[in-house]
Amino acid sequence: SQKIEQNSEALNIQEGKTATLTCNYTNYSPAYLQWYRQDPGRGPVFLLLIRENEKEKRKERLKVTFDTTLKQSLFHITASQPADSATYLCALDRGDGGFKTIFGAGTRLFVKA
Amino acid sequence: DVKVTQSSRYLVKRTGEKVFLECVQDMDHENMFWYRQDPGLGLRLIYFSYDVKMKEKGDIPEGYSVSREKKERFSLILESASTNQTSMYLCASSSSGGRALNTEAFFGQGTRLTVV
Numbered sequence: 001s002q003k004i005e006q007n008s009e010a011l012n013i014q015e016g017k018t019a020t021l022t023c024n025y026t027n028y029s030p031a032y033l034q035w036y037r038q039d040p041g042r043g044p045v046f047l048l049l050i051r052e053n054e055k056e057k058r059k060e061r062l063k064v065t066f067d068t069t070l071k072q073s074l075f076h077i078t079a080s081q082p083a084d085s086a087t088y089l090c091a092l093d094r095g096d097g098g099f100k101t102i103f104g105a106g107t108r109l110f111v112k113a
Numbered sequence: 114d115v116k117v118t119q120s121s122r123y124l125v126k127r128t129g130e131k132v133f134l135e136c137v138q139d140m141d142h143e144n145m146f147w148y149r150q151d152p153g154l155g156l157r158l159i160y161f162s163y164d165v166k167m168k169e170k171g172d173i174p175e176g177y178s179v180s181r182e183k184k185e186r187f188s189l190i191l192e193s194a195s196t197n198q199t200s201m202y203l204c205a206s207s208s209s210g211g212r213a214l215n216t217e218a219f220f221g222q223g224t225r226l227t228v229v
Contacts, residue, residue, distance in 0.1 A: 004155070008153070034217065034218075041222075041223070041225075042222055042223065043117075043203050043205075043220030043221050043222050043223050044156075044203070044218075044220050045220070046217035046218060046219070049216075049217060089155065089156070091156075100158055100161075100171060100172065101158065103148075103155040103156035103157075104155050105153055105154060105155035106155065
């Protein structure tokens, strides 16, 4: 069956360090992958989209990689700040041309001052 | 500022009640979605709509129905609420791009539904 895995354990890092979050998937050939940020009690907010033919995408302090051979995406936050503390979700299309998307359960990030 | 607005932040309903969750978007988006979010399970797609009066089942449609009579409004209906439908419900919209995720999705603030 199709599956997305994100680190279920929370990630704790020190302010100023780079946070790296992982999204692995199986049994898909997605054309797109997105990352969202979700704060407690709120809806997810879109951060970045990367396509299958793109290896890397950057936006300010954020960087996403997409390795279709490893079936993995890495999400990096450089120079992390306490305000970056949130849950980060990855989402993929199913590669079938349809509208159904698959979301990971998310990884909780805590950035300590 | 673009917005997806869900009618309630918190709802408490009794088992067997018919429950309506309303979602309105002001971005003229073609696509609208209903998800539920449970701890450890991520967001799961219940239903989506790609046009007025058009709808398709997501991964967990059982026990739910939807209505889209106007482009800006997408309603989720729990025909007979049960305790296992206690969850956070999230509505989202996106512009038409021909594929699920080639445009960003905008989410509402969520409705936390408790069925007792």
